[in-house]
Amino acid sequence: MPGQHGTSLKGYTEALTTQLRLRKVPGxxxxxxxxxxESHVRETGEDPVEAFGQxxxxxxxxxxxxxxxxxxxxxxxxxxxxxxxxxxxxxxLNGVLNLGEIVNVTANVVSWVAPIVIYALVVGRIDIAxxxxxxxxxxxARRTQGTWAASWLRFLAFFATFALGMAISSRLPHEPxxxxxxxxxxxxxxxxxxxxxxxxxxxxxxxxxxxxDPQ
Amino acid sequence: xxxEDRATADRQTQWLRGVLDLAVLxxxxxxxxxxxxxxxxxxxxxxxxxxxxxxxxxxLARLEQEGLxxxxxxxxxxGPGRKYFTITTTGREVLIRSAAGWTDFSxxxxxxxxxxxxxxxx
Numbered sequence: 113m114p115g116q117h118g119t120s121l122k123g124y125t126e127a128l129t130t131q132l133r134l135r136k137v138p139g140x141x142x143x144x145x146x147x148x149x150e151s152h153v154r155e156t157g158e159d160p161v162e163a164f165g166q167x168x169x170x171x172x173x174x175x176x177x178x179x180x181x182x183x184x185x186x187x188x189x190x191x192x193x194x195x196x197x198x199x200x201x202x203x204x205l206n207g208v209l210n211l212g213e214i215v216n217v218t219a220n221v222v223s224w225v226a227p228i229v230i231y232a233l234v235v236g237r238i239d240i241a242x243x244x245x246x247x248x249x250x251x252x253a254r255r256t257q258g259t260w261a262a263s264w265l266r267f268l269a270f271f272a273t274f275a276l277g278m279a280i281s282s283r284l285p286h287e288p289x290x291x292x293x294x295x296x297x298x299x300x301x302x303x304x305x306x307x308x309x310x311x312x313x314x315x316x317x318x319x320x321x322x323x324x325d326p327q
Numbered sequence: 328x329x330x331e332d333r334a335t336a337d338r339q340t341q342w343l344r345g346v347l348d349l350a351v352l353x354x355x356x357x358x359x360x361x362x363x364x365x366x367x368x369x370x371x372x373x374x375x376x377x378x379x380x381x382x383x384x385x386x387l388a389r390l391e392q393e394g395l396x397x398x399x400x401x402x403x404x405x406g407p408g409r410k411y412f413t414i415t416t417t418g419r420e421v422l423i424r425s426a427a428g429w430t431d432f433s434x435x436x437x438x439x440x441x442x443x444x445x446x447x448x449x
Contacts, residue, residue: 144388144410147400148363151409152380155364164381173385323400324408 119250121153124160124167127247129320131171134244139318145174147323161250168248189316191232196309198228204302210295217291223280231273238265336377343375346429348386348395350375352422355396355414362409363387387412395421 125146132142153160164170202224206215242262293301343350354369355361361369366387367378390396395418402408414422 141388145384147408148384148410149380151362152364152384155409156380158380163379164384165379170381170385173381174388323410324402 119159119161121150121160124153124164124250125149127167127250128164128171130243130247131167132174134240135171135175137171137174139320141174143321144323145171146320166249188236189313191229191236193309193313194232194236195225195229196312197306198232199225200302200305200307200309202228202302203298203305207295207298207300207302210298213295214292215295215298216286216289217293218286218289220281220284220286221290223284224277226280227273227276230276231269235266235269238262238269347375347382348390349422349425349429351383351386351390352395352414352418353426355412356419356422360411360413362411366412390418394418 128149129142129146132145137145149160149164152158152163156163239262242265350370350373351366354366354373358365358369363380363383367380367383370378387396387398391398391412395415396412397415398410398412400408400410
């Protein structure tokens with residue numbers, strides 16, 4: 113049920129979670145903070161913004177001396193696992209398209225990997241900026257505009273990545289051949305790389321722990 | 328008049344900032360175990376008004392981090408689960424020490440301000 117500021121509890125906790133994440137508050141602490149907000153608002157019926165303040169300022173109280181909103185380094189786990197996943201998917205697609213044939217993997221492969229890395233870094237940073245702008249203060253109109261803008265930027269960046277990959281690939285020589293592999297083995301390699309990227313993300317990402325869940 | 332009321336409220340907020348943690352510890356000591364909203368209600372009944380969840384919960388988190396209170400989530404009776412807080416032994420020691428310090432400090436300030444009051448009354 114929306115409160116005086118037009119904020120539903122769900123909308124508020126989502127925005128607060130994003131702000132806490134952006135401020136690098138550990139997942140365990142985020143779980144505690146969100147559970148307290150939900151418990152308090154459900155019991156009192158108060159407007160979440162009225163009771164706790166805007167998500168940006170409330171989250172800052174738990175950030176302590178941690179660095180302000182940002183990505184936490186120039187290369188994050190998200191960047192690495194996303195790049196691994198995309199490269200794995202590309203290798204798998206290549207294998208499926210050449211299933212009964214021998215595929216020559218050349219040094220030209222760099223022309224596809226480089227744009228994917230650039231995509232992960234650029235889009236990741238755009239996402240951070242948009243997420244911060246959307247959730248720092250609760251404003252329904254801004255949220256809608258921000259979400260649309262972010263979706264379009266992601267869409268454009270995705271196609272720009274492939275256009276860049278194709279442009280570089282067409283200009284670079286397709287030699288020397290690094291290795292020749294049957295198509296089915298590329299499918300296997302791609303599967304392994306994507307599976308490892310998912311496993312690494314699941315294993316090392318700082319997950320939010322709800323203290324009310326039985327351990 | 329409104330500006331004067333605002334100035335008084337701002338000053339009280341500043342005073343409270345330095346002593347709210349002790350008020351919370353004292354409330355927990357007398358009630359045994361309590362949760363965020365009940366603590367706000369107890370402090371409001373004691374005359375500390377306009378306390379919000381946004382003030383109490385970060386303070387409780389800090390007290391827990393410093394080992395002055397411990398906490399436990401319990402399922403509610405048909406309602407939302409609540410996080411219950413209990414003062415620890417360290418918390419009791421800090422409370423006794425700091426309460427004595429605050430009483431001493433406020434007595435000294437009281438003497439200074441009391442003198443100003445009596446001079447102003449003449």
